[in-house]
Amino acid sequence: xxxxxxxxxxxxxxxxxxxxxxxxxxxxxxxxxxxxxxxxxxxxxxxxxxxxxxxxxxxxxxxxxxxxxxxxxxxxxxxxxxxxxxxxxxxxxxxxxxxxxxxxxxxxxxxxxxxxxxxxxxxxxxxxxxxxxxxxxxxxxxxxxxxxxxxxxxxxxxxxxxxxxxxxxxxxxxxxxxxxxxxxxxxxxxxxxxxxxxxxxxxxxxxxxxxxxxxxxxxxxxxxxxxxxxxxxxxxxxxxxxxxxxxxxxxxxxxxxxxxxxxxxxxxxxxxxxxxxxxxxxxxxxxx
Numbered sequence: 001x002x003x004x005x006x007x008x009x010x011x012x013x014x015x016x017x018x019x020x021x022x023x024x025x026x027x028x029x030x031x032x033x034x035x036x037x038x039x040x041x042x043x044x045x046x047x048x049x050x051x052x053x054x055x056x057x058x059x060x061x062x063x064x065x066x067x068x069x070x071x072x073x074x075x076x077x078x079x080x081x082x083x084x085x086x087x088x089x090x091x092x093x094x095x096x097x098x099x100x101x102x103x104x105x106x107x108x109x110x111x112x113x114x115x116x117x118x119x120x121x122x123x124x125x126x127x128x129x130x131x132x133x134x135x136x137x138x139x140x141x142x143x144x145x146x147x148x149x150x151x152x153x154x155x156x157x158x159x160x161x162x163x164x165x166x167x168x169x170x171x172x173x174x175x176x177x178x179x180x181x182x183x184x185x186x187x188x189x190x191x192x193x194x195x196x197x198x199x200x201x202x203x204x205x206x207x208x209x210x211x212x213x214x215x216x217x218x219x220x221x222x223x224x225x226x227x228x229x230x231x232x233x234x235x236x237x238x239x240x241x242x243x244x245x246x247x248x249x250x251x252x253x254x255x256x257x258x259x260x261x262x263x264x265x266x267x268x269x270x271x272x273x274x275x276x277x278x279x280x281x282x283x284x285x286x287x288x
Contacts, residue, residue, distance in 0.1 A: 001236055002146075003238070005026060006026060006145075011140065028061070032057060032059055036050070037065045039068045041123060042066055042127060044123060066134075163225060164222075164225055170257070174218075214256070214266075217257050221253045247281050258270030
């Protein structure tokens with residue numbers, strides 16, 4: 001199933017240490033780029049959290065925020081890391097001569113990471129709860145990506161059908177254009193003061209018409225459409241890069257069709273193809 005790279009999911013989980021919440025949002029990106037914001041209690045779980053996300057998501061710029069609203073157990077209070085406070089005090093004393101205006105309020109000191117800690121929090125327990133919460137958020141996140149991906153796939157399929165119609169119209173026009181070009185060339189040759197050699201004239205005419213032949217381009221365009229439809233109906237593997245490469249082939253055939261055109265109708269068809277191809281390219285930039 002096609003998945004978009006843009007999505008958002010959030011969740012919360014009650015634990016014995018307080019409410020644990022998570023938010024995950026993403027936009028399109030060439031690779032997987034994960035940014036984490038974690039409370040101090042979950043710093044040790046950063047590697048495990050990254051691995052859990054990478055196992056489920058392959059592309060996108062992701063922001064994952066976890067928060068713990070701690071609720072100390074009954075009878076438990078807050079403790080201060082006195083060793084850390086002592087180091088901060090020593091640092092402030094050494095910097096005071098260089099920064100005479102430097103003053104730190106007591107409340108600001110308490111906000112320094114690691115100074116104030118809740119008693120009774122089990123670090124490993126909080127990490128297990130965080131991973132379980134992340135799994136649930138990833139489920140919702142994946143579903144949101146698939147819903148948005150379904151809309152993208154429908155938009156791409158609609159434009160693919162338009163490309164198929166234009167290609168079919170060009171196929172019907174090509175024989176008529178060839179016949180018209182042959183008549184024009186024969187009329188010009190008939191106006192020559194000296195008649196041309198019929199054999200040489202036929203040979204030159206065949207070579208000229210071969211340069212205008214777009215059957216191979218139309219055949220390749222049809223095969224690309226078959227592959228595009230197959231990808232859109234495929235499994236759950238990421239397909240964004242494959243679609244991006246395939247669109248390059250679509251564009252190549254449209255460019256060749258335009259360069260070989262000697263008729264306004266096929267020139268217009270080539271322009272319409274390139275517009276549709278560009279619209280599809282815009283859609284696939286957001287596909288995982």
